[in-house]
Structure formats: structure tokens, C-alpha cells
Amino acid sequence: MKLSELLQFQEIVIQCHDNPDADAIGSGFALYRYFLDQGKQVRFVYGGRNRITKSNLVLLVSELQIPIEYVETLDHAPELLLLTDCQYGESNVTKLPMQTLAVIDHHQVSGKLPELSEVRSNLGSASTVVWSMLMDVQYPVNRHEDIATALYYGLYTDTNAFVELSHPMDKDLQETVYHDKYLLTRLRNSNLSLEELQIAGVAMLKYEYYEKHRYAIFKADPCDPNILGLISDTCLSVDAIDACLVYSMTPQGVKFSTRSCIREVRANELAAYLAEDLGGGGGHLDKAGGFLQNDLLKAAYPNYAEADTRHREYVLTTILRDRMSAYFESTDIIIAEKAKLDLNEFALYEKQPVEVGFVKATDLVEAGTNILVRTLEGDINLVAEDESYLMIGIRGEVYPTIKSAMEKRYRKLETPYHPTLEYDPIVVNKENGARISLLPKAQGCVTVGNVEIYARELTRAVKVFTRWDRDNYMYGKPGDYLATRVDDLTDIYVIEKTIFQETYRKR
Ligand SMILES: [Mn+2]
Structure with a gap:
């Protein structure tokens, strides 16, 4: 879905989930401003039992003058109800009347999506989804420091201070958005309450330790996800712990952090394993995190669905314990x-002949330039030499090679190479910061022998x-x-x- 498709509506209500977090507020605010600039009649609302009280969110809303309103319902059905950071019908989304529904989100799909929807489950935040949609319609985000800051902070909080982020598009947002650094510092320093500090302390008092594989599991009471990062970082520094999982239940599901300090366990892979079919997980080799959605947990584990609130915690502990042990036991x-x-x-x-693409590095930058190649699989740092070629595979993966090796294994085609990819690889010129898209310059070639x-x-x-x-x-x-x-x-x-x-x- 393109944001311009929504311009057919005059009256737009943007809604985020109940108990909004910074990502819900940031993504909703950016959408609000975009539609306001297009001359629409817009409101930005949330419902639920609680109003925003967390100190960092109160500061965010007041400093950036975000016009978010608390509502119990709407007095009439707006032409368009646009949800952000959530999906319609979820337990933490107050049902509001509407004529047409649209959804923007980064969680796993939990039910039937309306025709107008953009759900990118691999992204670290709804703010990233909105940011990339704004880029697509050439909206100058960086000319509005308030919008840029709100989106930046949304990604920041949803990825545990950028530590648990992995998608190249999240990195692009992090690197290119001009944000208010001073406000960010203030937000960072008003994030935790004294109660949450105590939650961290209590969580560390009790643990499950598995000696054979030297990992530990900690459970924290409901708290800000950043607390989980703090607990897991501290616990990993214990000599007997090589990897750990820290989790806590929220009204929407289960937030968790994973950490590892050994080469046999990757925190991001462990996070993805724990969240398989239940939500999403990812991040870095050493630090990662994820989220398990209540609706998906209930669908996959009937005993979780049937349990009452207190018992549910027990069932969850068993699910996580089993998945952890399966990860460590079932791998050769x-x-x-x-x-x-x-x-x-x-x-x-x-091997069948396959068509891939290639770009001569010096067609992008001068010879001798330090570059970073960003792909869905990660970043690669290299120096563009006279003879350097960048090969582009069918998944958009990029691997460097030299001219002689390339010519031995491939036959050049006269056609351009432009596959449809989740993320179009880019080259960042590390000397001047220029970001260059690879595909427009890519030519096809086919393997020989x-x-x-x-x-x-x-x-x-x-x-x-x-x-x-x-x-x-x-x-x-x-x-x-x-x-x-x-x-x-x-x-x-x-x-x-x-x-x-x-x-x-x-x-
Ligand atoms: Mn989010």
C-alpha cells in the first residue's frame, strides 16, 4: 500500500494500540502530520483502560506537541480509520467505528487484513514502516525535526536502544534521520521508574540455570522492555552464564531479550528460534530480542489459551523452557x-545455470574509496578497487569478487538486472556519506561450467x-x-x- 492511496479519504482517524508506547505514538504522529499537510481532516487517538502516564512518553508528547487524544469511542464512523503499530481485532486495540479500515504494522499478521494494509513483520518498528512509506511518497521527513525525532525514538525504544535491530531498513532510518539529540538524551534518562529498577532487582533473585549448556532463564514482572536488556546484560557478565533469556508478560504478549557470549550460540538466531510461528525475533550476534503475540500463542498452544491469567504464566514458562532446551539439544x-x-x-x-547481477565497483565510487555494502543479510565493509566487482544474487545478497574470477565463472548478458527484493541493496560511500542504490547500475550475467x-x-x-x-x-x-x-x-x-x-x- 502507498500512503497516496489513502488520499482519497477526507476524514481520517489514526489509532494506535491501547497503552501506547513510543513506537505507536511516533508512527501515528508522523502519519498525522503527513495527512494534515495534504489538507485532510485528521485526528490521532488511542483507547483502553489507561491513559499515558510513563514519564518518557509524557515528555515525548509534550515536547513534540503530539496531538494524541484519549477516547472511549468516536461519535460517528470516520471515512477512514488507520491503525498503526497494531491490527484490527487484537485484544489491545479498542474497537472504534469506521467506514473503511487501513492497517500499518510491523508485527506478525494475527487475523484477516483489510485490503488497505502494509504489514512488514521483519522491521524493528512501526516507525520504520511509516518512515519508508513517507520516503516512497517523497515526504521530506528530515525537514521536520519533530517528526524525525518521534520516528527515531520509536525505533530506538522498540529495539532496546538499537541493540536488538537487524533489518537494513531499520539501520537506514537510524543513520539518516536528523533527530533532536538533546531531547533524545532527556528521554533516555527518564525512561525507567524506581519501581522498574526494583523489578530488575527482583528478577535477578530467581533464575533457572542449565549447567550442561551454561544458559539461564530469568522472568521479570511486567515492565518496560528496556529493563529486560538491562537484566540480560548484567546476567551475561556472570562467569557461569554463556547465554541467557529474560522475558516478561505484557497485555499484548511476551517481550524477551536474549544474550550470548560464545560462538556456538547466536543471540539473534536464538531469538528467532524462540519466536518461530509466535511472533518475531532478531538483532545482533551477541544481543537480540523479540516478541511473542498473545493471539499466536493461543493458536499454537491450546493450554495457553485455556489457562486463566495466573496459570497462563506457568504455561508460558514451560513453553519457553522447552523451546530453549530444544534449541540447545536438537542442533548438531x-x-x-x-x-x-x-x-x-x-x-x-x-548446479543449474542461474542469472545473477553484477556492478563494477568503480561505476559507483572512485577507486580506493572505503565503502559499506548494505543488504538484507547484513553490512559488508570493503575498499572499492579498480578490479572489484559486486555480484548480486537472487535474494539480493551481495558478494565481492575480482574481475578475473568473475569472468571465469560467469558470462555477461546485455540485459539489466533488477529482481524484486524485500530490500534493495545499497552502497554507502564512507568518505562522504553518499548512499547509492546498486540495482539501477546492475547488469545480468549467467554462471558457466x-x-x-x-x-x-x-x-x-x-x-x-x-x-x-x-x-x-x-x-x-x-x-x-x-x-x-x-x-x-x-x-x-x-x-x-x-x-x-x-x-x-x-x-
Ligand atoms: Mn512497535
Whole structure:
């Protein structure tokens, strides 16, 4: 959905979830101002039992003069009701009358979405969704410091101070939005109440510790999600704890943080594992977090749905305990140099010719420039040399190579290369900050020669430490493929399921 599609409506009510947080307020405020600038009649409202009282939110609303109103209902159905940071029918969204409904959100889809909707579940905040939609309609966010600050703070609070953020678009917002630094400092320093400090203390008094895998689980009473980060950072510094999970229940679901300080466990992967089918999780290798949605928990675990509020906490503890133990117990670790594969379990496959794209680095920046390449998979830092080429794969992944290697393995096509991607990779010139999109300059090429591999479908998760990188592993889920080259059996790696199915054929 494009924001311009909503300009057909004259009367627009923007609504965020009950008990609004900074992300709900920030994303709603930016939408409010956009529609106001387009000459619409706009209101920004929230409902529920409680009014905004948290000190940082009160400060945010008063300093940026955010016209958010508390309502019990509306006296008539507006032409458009636009929800942000939530979806219609959720338990924390007061039902308001409307003629047409639209939804903007970053949570997992929890019910049927209206035709007018933009839900990007991989993004760290609704503020990021709104920001990217404003960019799409060329709205000059950076000319309005109040809007920019509100969006920046929305992402900041929803990703535990940017620590639990992973999507490239979130990083783009973080780096490019001009925000009020002084206000940010004040907001940061009025975030926690004395009660919440106490919650952190109480949470640390009790823990579940698993000696075999050296991880611990802590539960905190309902509190600001930032408290979870504080608890988990502190607990990870304990000598006997290599990884930890800290969680707390909120009216909407369960917020959690994960931490790890060992190479065998990635905090972001653990977070994604815990949240699979229940919400979302991600972040960095060492620090990450996530959210489990009540509606999805109830759908997946009938005993959770049936339990009363007190018992529900107990059921939740069991669910998380089981998922943690499954993560640690059900994964095989393969160290490529030492592994002895039983080739009877493998079949022979041949790589199909695939079209990928390439860009000559010096078509983007001058030779010798330090650049950062941003893709959905992460950032890569490199120097653009005369002979450097950037290859762009079918998922938008970018890998650097040099001219001679490129020409040996690929045949250039005369066509441009422009796949539809969730995130279009960019190059940031680190010397002047310029951000350059790769795809407009990309040309297609196709692989030549045949590559043969042995591969087998995984029935258990694996972590493969390849010969090329001793510190980082490749993670394979059941359904993905474990592969090794026919001409080099120590070159063991993982190929993601859909990529495998698209690029390999059985011999
Ligand atoms: Mn949010």
C-alpha cells in the first residue's frame, strides 16, 4: 500500500494500540502530520483502560506537541480509520467505528487484513514502516525535526536502544534521520521508574540455570522492555552464564531479550528460534530480542489459551523452557576440517545455470574509496578497487569478487538486472556519506561450467563451522541442505531450502 492511496479519504482517524508506547505514538504522529499537510481532516487517538502516564512518553508528547487524544469511542464512523503499530481485532486495540479500515504494522499478521494494509513483520518498528512509506511518497521527513525525532525514538525504544535491530531498513532510518539529540538524551534518562529498577532487582533473585549448556532463564514482572536488556546484560557478565533469556508478560504478549557470549550460540538466531510461528525475533550476534503475540500463542498452544491469567504464566514458562532446551539439544555441530561425512546418505546434484547481477565497483565510487555494502543479510565493509566487482544474487545478497574470477565463472548478458527484493541493496560511500542504490547500475550475467555437489536434506538443525571462517557458523534448519563439493569433501556448507530447490538438480 502507498500512503497516496489513502488520499482519497477526507476524514481520517489514526489509532494506535491501547497503552501506547513510543513506537505507536511516533508512527501515528508522523502519519498525522503527513495527512494534515495534504489538507485532510485528521485526528490521532488511542483507547483502553489507561491513559499515558510513563514519564518518557509524557515528555515525548509534550515536547513534540503530539496531538494524541484519549477516547472511549468516536461519535460517528470516520471515512477512514488507520491503525498503526497494531491490527484490527487484537485484544489491545479498542474497537472504534469506521467506514473503511487501513492497517500499518510491523508485527506478525494475527487475523484477516483489510485490503488497505502494509504489514512488514521483519522491521524493528512501526516507525520504520511509516518512515519508508513517507520516503516512497517523497515526504521530506528530515525537514521536520519533530517528526524525525518521534520516528527515531520509536525505533530506538522498540529495539532496546538499537541493540536488538537487524533489518537494513531499520539501520537506514537510524543513520539518516536528523533527530533532536538533546531531547533524545532527556528521554533516555527518564525512561525507567524506581519501581522498574526494583523489578530488575527482583528478577535477578530467581533464575533457572542449565549447567550442561551454561544458559539461564530469568522472568521479570511486567515492565518496560528496556529493563529486560538491562537484566540480560548484567546476567551475561556472570562467569557461569554463556547465554541467557529474560522475558516478561505484557497485555499484548511476551517481550524477551536474549544474550550470548560464545560462538556456538547466536543471540539473534536464538531469538528467532524462540519466536518461530509466535511472533518475531532478531538483532545482533551477541544481543537480540523479540516478541511473542498473545493471539499466536493461543493458536499454537491450546493450554495457553485455556489457562486463566495466573496459570497462563506457568504455561508460558514451560513453553519457553522447552523451546530453549530444544534449541540447545536438537542442533548438531559440524566442524568442516574434522568432519567425516557418510556419503551413502548424500545424493549427487548439479548446479543449474542461474542469472545473477553484477556492478563494477568503480561505476559507483572512485577507486580506493572505503565503502559499506548494505543488504538484507547484513553490512559488508570493503575498499572499492579498480578490479572489484559486486555480484548480486537472487535474494539480493551481495558478494565481492575480482574481475578475473568473475569472468571465469560467469558470462555477461546485455540485459539489466533488477529482481524484486524485500530490500534493495545499497552502497554507502564512507568518505562522504553518499548512499547509492546498486540495482539501477546492475547488469545480468549467467554462471558457466558445471559444478557438482553431494547434498542431503537436513532432518535436524546443524551449525557448520566451514573451513573459511573459524569464528562464525552457517546455520541450517531441518529442510535445508547440507552440501559438500565433489572435488573437495572438506568444503562443507549449508544451502537454504528454496535456493537449493531453485539452483540444483539431481544427477
Ligand atoms: Mn512497535
